[in-house]
Amino acid sequence: DAKTTQPTSMDCAEGRAANLPCNHSTISGNEYVYWYRQIHSQGPQYIIHGLKNNETNEMASLIITEDRKSSTLILPHATLRDTAVYYCIVRVYNAGNMLTFGGGTRLMVKP
Amino acid sequence: DADVTQTPRNRITKTGKRIMLECSQTKGHDRMYWYRQDPGLGLRLIYYSFDVKDINKGEISDGYSVSRQAQAKFSLSLESAIPNQTALYFCATSDPVAGGLTDTQYFGPGTRLTVL
Numbered sequence: 001d002a003k004t005t006q007p008t009s010m011d012c013a014e015g016r017a018a019n020l021p022c023n024h025s026t027i028s029g030n031e032y033v034y035w036y037r038q039i040h041s042q043g044p045q046y047i048i049h050g051l052k053n054n055e056t057n058e059m060a061s062l063i064i065t066e067d068r069k070s071s072t073l074i075l076p077h078a079t080l081r082d083t084a085v086y087y088c089i090v091r092v093y094n095a096g097n098m099l100t101f102g103g104g105t106r107l108m109v110k111p
Numbered sequence: 112d113a114d115v116t117q118t119p120r121n122r123i124t125k126t127g128k129r130i131m132l133e134c135s136q137t138k139g140h141d142r143m144y145w146y147r148q149d150p151g152l153g154l155r156l157i158y159y160s161f162d163v164k165d166i167n168k169g170e171i172s173d174g175y176s177v178s179r180q181a182q183a184k185f186s187l188s189l190e191s192a193i194p195n196q197t198a199l200y201f202c203a204t205s206d207p208v209a210g211g212l213t214d215t216q217y218f219g220p221g222t223r224l225t226v227l
Contacts, residue, residue: 044201044216045218046216046217099156101154
């Protein structure tokens, strides 16, 4: 699976949009971009994934650049409960089926 | 995710004891996984199962065993617990998407295990 680079930490004001960047310059054509988050010591939570096109669901939007070398997760109206570590993962289904979490971005939403 | 439950949520045990962690899911997924997470580290895969007749070792299976009793149940056993098995343990399930080209994993709330 391709390696990802994310900022270590970010702050966001409550009610504002949180934009979390991820670089994945070595992504290959069949690798998907996934975002998960983990609120302190809880189980990781799936947020969204995409291949080439931008995606939106009830939690977030995923913007993938045309060359697919980077992406941005957007939480449109961040709340205090969105404070968590956010992991960007690029992967293709394989026999190991293992999720590899890097360092992630620690997002702090402040009142 | 309430669709994936783990018991117990917390467990303290002594070195040498055998313990079992249980996972149940109501998502109807065939694939189930056990991970461990150590403080400040990412997840490491212990075992995974694609269906009730399929069990596979993950990255760190030594000292662990599993049982897939049914599609909905996947148990992790520590035959003789040791202190460096103190960690957070997560169960996950997945469902292939995009014609099997990828999958999305859903995690349980975790079990905090302490081995003294």
